[in-house]
Amino acid sequence: AQSVTQLGSHVSVSEGALVLLRCNYSSSVPPYLFWYVQYPNQGLQLLLKYTSAATLVKGINGFEAEFKKSETSFHLTKPSAHMSDAAEYFCAVSHGSSNTGKLIFGQGTTLQVKP
C-alpha cells in the first residue's frame, strides 16, 4: 500500500529565508509524486510533479523538489520565502503503473512566513 508522511504540521520561516517542507513516501511500485498548495478557502493547485523523468523537478513560484529513491523522500524547497507563500502544502503519491488518477495525500504542512 502507498502512503505519504509529511514531517511537521506547521513550519514558520522569516521572509527571505529558505523554505524546506519534508515529504517521505512508501510505495511498492515506482511512484508518481506531487506537491499541491492550498491558499485559504480555495481548492488545491499543482506546484510540481515527479513522473520518473528528471529527479530534480522545478515548479511554479520558484519551488523545486528532489526525488531521492534511496531516502524515499520528495522534499519541497524554495531559496527565499515570500509573504505570498503562506499557505497549506500537500505532498501526494499516485500509483505509477495504474492510470486511475487516484492520489494518496499526506497530512499537510502549514507554512507561515513572518515579516
Place this chain on the structure above:
Amino acid sequence: NAGVTQTPKFQVLKTGQSMTLQCAQDMNHEYMSWYRQDPGMGLRLIHYSVGAGITDQGEVPNGYNVSRSTTEDFPLRLLSAAPSQTSVYFCASGRGGNYEQYFGPGTRLTVT
C-alpha cells in the same frame, strides 16, 4: 474553460437528511474523483471514476454514492447525513498520462 466547478459552496444539513453535491468539468477529462478534507488528515479519497459508467470506491466510501452518466458530471450523494460527514469536499478531474489532477473550489458541509 471554467475548469472544475462545484455547487453548492456551503451547505448545512440536519442528521438524516440527504443531498447531492454537484461536480462538473469542461476539460473532457476521463478521470474524476471526490475527496474529503479534514483537519490534520489531509485529503482522503471517497470515490473515483475512470470514465462514464465506471466508478469505484476509494479509502472512505461509506455513506456516499456516486454515478457517472456523462464525461462532464460526477455527483456525490449523501444518503443519510451524519455529523461525521462534516467536512470540506473537493472534486477533481484529470487526463490519463500525466496524472495531474485539477481541483474544484470545494463544498463546505456542516451536519448538525
